[in-house]
Amino acid sequence: MRILVAxxxxxxxxxxxxxxxxxxxxxxxxxxxxxxxxVIERDxxxxxxxxxxxxxxxxxxxxxxxxxQNADRASMYLMLLTAxxxxxxxxxxxxxxxxDYLVKPFNPEELRARVDVGIRVVSLQDKLAERxxxxxxxxxxxxxxxxxxxxxxxxxxIRKDGNYWEQVESYISHHTEARFSHGICPPCAEKAMxxxx
Numbered sequence: 803m804r805i806l807v808a809x810x811x812x813x814x815x816x817x818x819x820x821x822x823x824x825x826x827x828x829x830x831x832x833x834x835x836x837x838x839x840x841v842i843e844r845d846x847x848x849x850x851x852x853x854x855x856x857x858x859x860x861x862x863x864x865x866x867x868x869x870x871q872n873a874d875r876a877s878m879y880l881m882l883l884t885a886x887x888x889x890x891x892x893x894x895x896x897x898x899x900x901x902d903y904l905v906k907p908f909n910p911e912e913l914r915a916r917v918d919v920g921i922r923v924v925s926l927q928d929k930l931a932e933r934x935x936x937x938x939x940x941x942x943x944x945x946x947x948x949x950x951x952x953x954x955x956x957x958x959x960i961r962k963d964g965n966y967w968e969q970v971e972s973y974i975s976h977h978t979e980a981r982f983s984h985g986i987c988p989p990c991a992e993k994a995m996x997x998x999x
Contacts, residue, residue, distance in 0.1 A: 806838060883904050958970055
């Protein structure tokens with residue numbers, strides 16, 4: 803998982819990045835809010851960002867607001883990591899779009915737990931996105947079978963695009979998960995026996 807660390811405190815940012823990498827995560831470090839925004843917009847693999855409040859270029863809360871406005875990046879997990887500990891700052895940071903807020907100096911175990919929460923949330927979002935794609939695919943297959951199907955009243959073939967006719971079984975198998983086994987019903991069996999007889 804790639805995590806952006808944006809903090810103008812170069813030593814603190816480097817230490818945090820090292821801590822993340824020791825946990826098997828990939829850290830991308832920037833020291834300016836405007837640069838952070840550029841990296842977020844061009845790096846589609848970033849799933850989480852740990853942002854300082856006060857940085858040159860763009861502040862942490864402003865970054866949160868701008869990320870949430872970008873439909874492609876709005877699901878990133880955003881954590882503000884700042885020395886601001888007033889309740890009004892915490893509320894302002896969360897209202898700006900942060901998912902979490904941690905005050906410096908932080909307890910490493912608390913940071914670990916909060917990063918783990920972020921990883922869990924991102925993983926659940928990814929799974930949900932996969933399920934949505936599966937459901938959309940299933941819905942498109944259902945829609946293919948809705949509406950009027952032109953079927954021959956004699957041979958029971960279905961007309962496809964280009965005036966091509968195919969067996970009902972073939973058409974349904976192609977458009978659904980249905981599988982067929984064939985047998986013969988009693989009236990058809992009697993008819994077949996009479997024709998052979």
